Amino acid sequence: MAMTHRPFPARIGPSSAARSDLAWVLAGTVLTFVLSSALELQEQLAALAARFEAWQADEIPLTLIALSFGLAWYAWRRRAEAAQLLAHNRELAHQLIAVQDSERLAVARELHDDLSQHCTAIRIEAAYIQRTQSGAQIAAAAQRVAPTAELLQHSVRRLLRRLRPAELDELGLVAAVQSLCEAWQQRSGAACTFHHPDGLAGLGEAVDATVYRVAQEALSNVMRHAQAKSVHIELAWIPTGLELRVEDDGLGFDTGARVHGLGLLGATERAAALDGQLTVVSIPGAGTCVRMRLPLRTSRLASARWATAAGAPQESAA
Incomplete structure (x- = not known):
């Protein structure tokens, strides 16, 4: 079962623009009634539709009425959905x-x-x-x-x-994540491996910090909840940018039923701040995969890939 975290829309309060739009709708409705009464438009439309009875043109008005009701229902559903998202947004802001x-x-x-x-x-x-x-x-x-x-x-x-992790400034992203993996293995007693493109560089401080913190939070969750025997961390290029995957063979959980902690919320917000997306895939008894995808600008992506073009993927075991 998969759960995708995405940024939520900003809160939108009542505005005079909405009341103005409603006034225009009511005014247009009244004007239509007045003109229709004065010009007897309904009678003229009925007479015109009767000429095309073979094509069922006389059924068009009823069809348009049904379409109007359908659009009204659609708008009501979207409004209810927006209200729910806004309420969730307020809850996230409080957290x-x-x-x-x-x-x-x-x-x-x-x-x-x-x-x-x-x-x-x-x-x-x-x-x-x-x-x-x-x-x-x-x-x-x-x-x-x-x-x-x-x-x-x-x-x-x-x-x-x-x-801010000092390892990022002193060692760089790859070495910092490797050090994180080794330290986690020593504390937890579970195996931790790290797979990455050789020479990964040039992503920028914001991307480096986000990747490191999300990996750190994912490992922390594994230690607290998963009871895993092994964890695998992978950094890989995808067509749109960079992907981080942290997979474990632990207990897993139902992503639809579980209330997620503030650590995962922070990781989600970090990814969203870079227009990225964080997804948690987990099945009870079958482990968990935390996946983050970060879109990178074309020039930065090309530069980073050029820096890694000469090397093969590397895999490290803590």
Whole structure:
């Protein structure tokens, strides 16, 4: 069973344009009635249709009435569908706000509880060094400052990694995903393989970050829910751009019944921000496949493919 995530339309509130359009429809209806009464159009149309009785032309008015009712029903169904999508859109917006607030709270708490304490400790030691005259005491204070500064540096790196993976800047997309796969295998105990075109490059920071984060969230979901023995990650070219696939052999689930977490929502929004599409295919007992397709501009796609043309696809096992 497949479920496709796509961006939702923006909320559209009541407007004066809708009331104006309705007024024009009513005015046109009244004007038609007045003209028809004055010119006896119905009688003239009936007489004209009678001449073509062999062609059943006299049935056209009733057919047009049926068509009008059909179009009205079609418009009502589309309006109900739009209202449902808008309600879902509002729910997603509330969830995204909750995610943002939660992330900001977590960062603020870490800044206060971790970085603030380290900075305070360094400030106390610096004040002590200013007051003391003993070289031995200064050396001892410096020794106390060094590990505190190291802890502070680790805390800063951890926060920066939450905001943007340092591996992307240091290693590039392919090596960063490979490192992610290896780290996940060590934590989970399940096998993880990564298949990719050789020399994949030139996609841009936004695409790199999106691919990495979606792969990261997919692996996180596998560890939390799937109980899988193996996971396979694949990056591949498709005619319209780039495709990421993360497949596992775990428990699977019913995509129509399950309420998806905020992590998958964030992955969906990341793909939608680049005009991409994220699809989850899963069957209970038969594993899950998370697939993301990102359309790339022709020039960027040609440049990236040119960079990979000389190499064969590579497969790595963590």
